[in-house]
Amino acid sequence: MSTLPWLHPDRVALLEQALRRRILILDGGMGTMLQAHELDEGGFRGERFEHGHDGHAQVHDNHAHPGGCDLKGNNDLLTLTKPEIIRGVHDAYLEAGADLIETNTFNSTRISQADYKLQHLAHELNLEGARLARAACDAMTAKTPHQPRFVIGVLGPTSRTASLSPDVNDPGFRNVTFEELAENYTESANGLIDGGADVIMVETIFDTLNAKAALFALSELFHQRGARMPVMISGTITDRSGRTLSGQTAEAFYYSVRHARPLSVGFNCALGADDLRPHIQTLANLAESYVSTHPNAGLPNAFGEYDETPEHMADVIGGFARDGLLNLVGGCCGTTPAHIKAISEAVRNHPPRALPSLDAEAA
Template identity: 35%
Template sequence: MSDRKNEQKNRAAALREAFAARVVVSDGAMGTMLQAQDPTLEDFQQLEGCNEILNVSRPDIVRSVHDAYLAVGTDCIGTNTFNCNFAALGEYDIAHRIFELSEAGARIAREAADASTRNTGQQRWVLGSMGPGTKLPTLGHVDYATLRDAYQQNAEGLLAGGADALIVETTQDLLQTKSSIIGARRALDALGIDVPLVCSVTVETTGTMLLGSEIGAALTALEPLGIDMIGLNCATGPAEMSEHLRHLARHARIPLSCMPNAGLPVLTKDGAHYPLSPSELADAQAEFVRDYGLSLVGGCCGTTPEHLRQVVERVRGLTPSAREPRPEPGASSLYSHVPFRQDTSYLAIGERTNANGSKKFREAMLEGRWDDCVEMARDQIREGA
């Protein structure tokens, strides 16, 4: 094994130990910090708004954001690779640069983290950010395999650049989430590397993910895919996340994370303003650690180095409260968790919505007659399935 891969293996092992022993603090918002430095159209290589291009055109700007968060004591920094995926880079016609920009983003963060480790003696880690993109496979915007293979390139680039963990974040569609997790796992297998794989879903103010999935459905669908941690980020502030974290704390077998926005945005004449103060965010995160046993905390939209400085101070010395999760066996639809609980003498499972078992269903599916497919399912429900 190469020295570099050996170092990566040791850092990943140390990160897993830290998750088990204490509260690990990640950084806050990346995009707004980059935009605050007012990069030019030339910096964006004429691809205005494509923050990931800055990894190759202005690595100094990206590095300065990492340094700002490291300076306030965060344990982890996330890479500037949120949009290094097929859908987002495809909108700029540069999807062929997924690996290049992912590797560059991870390398910048790795250099910043290593410099901080040398200067402070505190181990710092790099979380490889894998964002949701702009196309939802459940709605037919793009096919699953295309997303999965592009996410594998994304993950391979992050790992090549020195990421210590991969974080699939801000996910809105369970099928997209699966594509990114499976792509990440394929990358880990292909490179022979074992690092933590974190999944962070986004629950809207409606109480569900964007496509209507409840947190129970997300847990049931995603935990069996071999992720090391599950949690929430984005969309809301901590107050709106509490009940969803409570569900995860009761039922998840794996450690938990939370990276809220600095409250719900308030639209002003100068754009969106996030009202939650640093002390309010820090108090909320400390409360979550005590109540729900979080292992990883941080911030998302609207959070700044000052927010994270106060989070670091408030959770320092805390250990995740002991949890006694009671997993609830069941299956998940796109929308909800269905427990395997029999209220009658037998459990009827409808099987006619099966391309192998029903010629009628198979033909309707192949011909795209989705209403017919749904009606066959409804027939079975009416019959007691």
Template identity: 35%
Template sequence: MSTAPQLRAAALREALATRVVVADGAMGTMLQAQDPTLEDFQQLEGCNEILNVTRPDIVRSVHQEYFAAGVDCVETNTFGANHAALGEYDIPERIFELSRAGARIARESADEFTAGDGRQRWVLGSIGPGTKLPTLGHTDFATLRDGFQANAEGLIAGGADLLIVETTQDLLQTKASVLGARRALQATGLDLPLVCSLAFETTGTMLLGSEIGAALTVLEPLGIDMIGLNCSTGPAEMTEHLRYLARHSRIPLLCMPNAGLPVLTKDGAHFPLGPDGLADAQENFVRDYGLSLVGGCCGTTPEHLRKVVERVRALTPPERTPHPEPGAASLYQTVPFRQDTS
């Protein structure tokens, strides 16, 4: 077992415990902006993970832009490197290969910037939700879990410092992701942070109707290192969920919102929240809810993250005093274990 990954992971844990760590922003839109060809996609149009093998220069340039903006860590271009998503392109056997390639590109970029000024940079291994919802019977749990394990093993082999199960929409899919990642860590003998980021719709629940309390009750006992929110909405719609987590979560918090709710224009979706707006929101979230990890999702750019870095770098997250509520959860809601003495 190499000591370098463990040392980097230990340094990342220390940073998350003592200051605000800043991650990057959107990946897909920045890749598409470089206009990759159908040949670059190996005729699998839209499969961004293929670019890790065919056009690593494009993927590397995105990481470099974010590091140049001052972020501490970047996410790998592996959001769709899972059984469900790659299965739709008929290449599920390439999960490990594309995950490892994506992590390696990010690792090289991080190491290059670290060597330049001595400040440690990290790689967050992105584990996306895929396109199948096991709760609705789209696929079986074991198939999903094993695909996520291959995804995580590739990320670890490529040099990821943390695994982030993100944009989760179905709590059963989330559990498959977390357990697959946990199996990968056990298989490789590494102890990397494993964090989970949920996607809540404008309805106030996850896609299948799960409330924030249900998600916390289900996921916290799985031993994840951090919980939070990303994607689906802008920061304004995340406030109440973060307030709940700050009040009840025993583990640290993260938040990576979109640049507001998308507005449909004749040129496609436009995200209205500018860099200052995102920076204002993240500064307030750190002060109010004690976030340890912040970043951006859809519609956020290096300029957004540059502003966030400027605003939160000097902040120390306030101490939270959570009040955990033991309970049991269905798919939809949590029921606290409160004794009714009447």
């Protein structure tokens, strides 16, 4: 990746300039915001999918919605059926102070969309997801030219894992291959790039082998296009054991992905800011890249809801910034524009984490 020119050198220069100057703000949770709209099956389907799955092969089931299966809960589909809602979420986070907006494409791979019989939409979902975020960022940048806004094209982990068996009785079994994952990520990344993303983020990584398939796909894709884009990498520590689902510590995770020379490495989701603190500290001590985090608003309660207030979350993350651990920060599950606004204010007067002087090539 490093031998290729940037696809959008002017945008990269602006982003690097901003990163050197201050801690940048990511947006917050998408699902949290969408749930507030209380959309039913018809709301998710919209006019386009009212009577089926877009004219493609349908799987008939007497217990499912006409067209094969229910689409309620497929948040990524709202990019096509309710784009005004997605744009509204992007705008709300930008108004709250976000510098970088993530596309609504967390599940926009063929593998994940196959759960809804909509795998044929993978490229379109990424293309339109990036276009929506691009339009929102450009509109806000026009209002605040001193603070350019950037689009992060999101590649989620997919609903399968290359390292672990889904069958406890057959530990050697895998329901996906490295090659299949790479093909999925290539298709999705093409859509994100064509739609106008500034950065690609491989996020919520619970299986590093999945992430390696994504990084391999991006490397190959950049070479095919003859130009590269900045890549952000964000893993997830799944519980208080301090490891990813595939068993890696924060340190092991970092050394598994540093070969990609990412713009940033970080952790998101699963834990709240309090519990993520030691793992972000580890990355801050190790990483030659920038360090990011976008934690949940605490751990979910018995009802699956998140109770951490904007004030508490901002206070904890303000401590991260005060101790020089951060370059980029936002929120994940349970966070809202109120959380992002509070976090933005909490880190505003703290300088960004300084990159180490160690030459990465010689390390």
